Amino acid sequence: MPLAPQRADVPVTIDESKCIDGCTLCVDMCPLDSLAIDEDSGKAYMHVDECWYCGPCAARCPTGAVTVNMPYLLR
Numbered sequence: 001m002p003l004a005p006q007r008a009d010v011p012v013t014i015d016e017s018k019c020i021d022g023c024t025l026c027v028d029m030c031p032l033d034s035l036a037i038d039e040d041s042g043k044a045y046m047h048v049d050e051c052w053y054c055g056p057c058a059a060r061c062p063t064g065a066v067t068v069n070m071p072y073l074l075r
Contacts, residue, residue, distance in 0.1 A: 011051030011069055012058075018065035019043040026057035026066045 012035065014026075021042035027035045035057060036047040044066070051068070058066040 010046050010049055011053060012046045013067045013069060014044045014046070015065045015067070016041070016043050018063040020063060023062070025060045025062065029056040029060045
């Protein structure tokens with residue numbers, strides 16, 4: 001299992017309890033390919049720390065599992 005889902009300081013966090021196995025909507029929407037699907041669990045995770053905070057990944061998630069952690073200075 002990758003380390004990114006365990007960290008709280010990554011730009012995008014995925015609530016694995018809400019994430020639908022095999023759904024790739026957030027991964028498909030990310031312009032930087034920062035999100036990926038874990039082959040073992042079928043859940044999304046952030047595999048690189050780069051993010052533009054653009055938000056389509058969170059907006060497209062049908063269950064609200066994706067959260068974009070906007071830095072205070074960008075709000």
